Amino acid sequence: MAGAEEQARGPLAGVRVVELAGIGPGPFAAMTLADLGADVVRVDRPGGAALGIPPDRDVTNRNKRSVLVDLKQPAGVETALALVERADVLIEGFRPGVAERLGVGPEVCLARNPRLVYGRMTGWGQDGPLARRAGHDIGYIAVTGALGMTGPAEGPPVAPANLLGDYAGGSLYLVIGVLAALHHARAREGAGQVVDAAIVDGTSHLTAMIQGMLAAGGWQDRRAANLLDGGCPFYGTYATSDGGFMAVGALEPQFYAEFVRLLGIADEAPPREDLAAWEELRRLIAARFASRTRAEWTAVFQDTDACVAPVLSLTEAPGHPQLAARGTYVEHGGITQPAPAPRFSATPTRVTSGPALPGAHAAEVARDWGIASLAPDPGTAPRPGPATVPDPGPPRAATGTPEGDQPTS
Numbered sequence: 001m002a003g004a005e006e007q008a009r010g011p012l013a014g015v016r017v018v019e020l021a022g023i024g025p026g027p028f029a030a031m032t033l034a035d036l037g038a039d040v041v042r043v044d045r046p047g048g049a050a051l052g053i054p055p056d057r058d059v060t061n062r063n064k065r066s067v068l069v070d071l072k073q074p075a076g077v078e079t080a081l082a083l084v085e086r087a088d089v090l091i092e093g094f095r096p097g098v099a100e101r102l103g104v105g106p107e108v109c110l111a112r113n114p115r116l117v118y119g120r121m122t123g124w125g126q127d128g129p130l131a132r133r134a135g136h137d138i139g140y141i142a143v144t145g146a147l148g149m150t151g152p153a154e155g156p157p158v159a160p161a162n163l164l165g166d167y168a169g170g171s172l173y174l175v176i177g178v179l180a181a182l183h184h185a186r187a188r189e190g191a192g193q194v195v196d197a198a199i200v201d202g203t204s205h206l207t208a209m210i211q212g213m214l215a216a217g218g219w220q221d222r223r224a225a226n227l228l229d230g231g232c233p234f235y236g237t238y239a240t241s242d243g244g245f246m247a248v249g250a251l252e253p254q255f256y257a258e259f260v261r262l263l264g265i266a267d268e269a270p271p272r273e274d275l276a277a278w279e280e281l282r283r284l285i286a287a288r289f290a291s292r293t294r295a296e297w298t299a300v301f302q303d304t305d306a307c308v309a310p311v312l313s314l315t316e317a318p319g320h321p322q323l324a325a326r327g328t329y330v331e332h333g334g335i336t337q338p339a340p341a342p343r344f345s346a347t348p349t350r351v352t353s354g355p356a357l358p359g360a361h362a363a364e365v366a367r368d369w370g371i372a373s374l375a376p377d378p379g380t381a382p383r384p385g386p387a388t389v390p391d392p393g394p395p396r397a398a399t400g401t402p403e404g405d406q407p408t409s
Contacts, residue, residue, distance in 0.1 A: 010037025010349040017089040025170035026093030026121040027060040032175050034063035035340035041365050042066045044358040058355045059337045065361035067374050077103040079373045084109045086369050093121040096131050106194045116192040117181040121174050125198030137165035140199040153224035169203030233282035244294030245311035259306040263288050
């Protein structure tokens with residue numbers, strides 16, 4: 001049974017991850033593994049590019065440790081391979097062929113560590129006509145059909161920041177793949193392997209239910225014409241008198257009945273089954289919401305099953321009563337940020353350290369991983385030992401593209 005210290009660090013305590021520094025979905029995937037308790041060592045380049053924000057504010061590097069390694073030098077490559085020998089997982093986000101050219105590709109790494117899970121994060125994938133081309137989230141979700149589903153019927157589609165492609169279709173699919181491959185590698189006859197996570201693959205996979213509805217004739221291949229894309233008047237957003245918005249998701253009949261009752265239109269609303277009257281119903285709902293403020297409507301629908309919620313900004317979200325009660329956001333090092341997710345009953349997770357500054361943990365990693373070449377000076381004597389992560393105590397509830405990288409945000 002794991003000790004209390006390991007349990008407090010999450011279900012992946014004891015798993016060692018090497019992250020070759022990049023931008024976008026690769027770092028987010030590595031952060032997710034670190035949040036789950038893995039000892040993630042980020043291999044930063046000397047003078048390497050970042051997101052264009054101060055490193056001490058890059059939340060995607062929390063719960064990690066960082067060392068500086070020059071992969072363009074033979075000594076740096078050998079140091080990286082020494083880390084690989086001691087790791088369970090490697091994550092890289094270069095364009096196809098770059099890791100091989102640097103001397104840290106899958107063939108070399110798996111020869112040094114046959115049980116290594118080698119995670120590759122790209123936009124287009126490792127093969128295909130666009131594999132070596134640059135790209136960003138908006139382009140990846142555009143070709144999968146996902147972007148074409150967003151926004152009003154008239155005008156252009158609306159990009160949902162870079163959440164859908166980079167992080168949902170990219171990072172989280174890489175994490176799923178890494179964990180599945182890690183399970184396989186640790187089996188009696190298991191072995192390491194390469195996980196090819198492409199944003200176009202993951203984002204396409206996310207549209208599975210919609211593709212099924214399309215095949216069954218239950219989805220029209222155009223925007224704002226369907227049940228879940230704003231075409232339905234009781235599944236969408238409405239402006240309030242003060243410039244705010246309310247989100248409505250009253251799909252089921254019993255929830256819809258509560259919605260129209262509390263909105264005050266139960267006696268005048270046309271039958272919701274009458275699709276020809278949907279525009280009339282939409283105008284009626286919009287006029288009612290426009291008569292009061294967001295705060296007033298929030299109070300009306302609070303603690304009901306009408307499935308209505310205020311549309312909050314990023315700065316407002318941490319103060320929502322439900323999120324505050326659950327500690328969905330935490331404050332650590334002066335930064336309000338999402339807490340690790342999901343939650344575990346036996347191996348709880350938490351934010352244990354802030355963003356890893358480039359090269360700040362060379363001495364620690366040299367000691368804990370037993371790699372002399374990482375020691376900051378000849379006087380540091382590394383020794384093999386259990387992976388450790390600095391723990392400043394529990395949190396309070398509350399770019400550029402590097403050379404050869406695949407831009408993905």
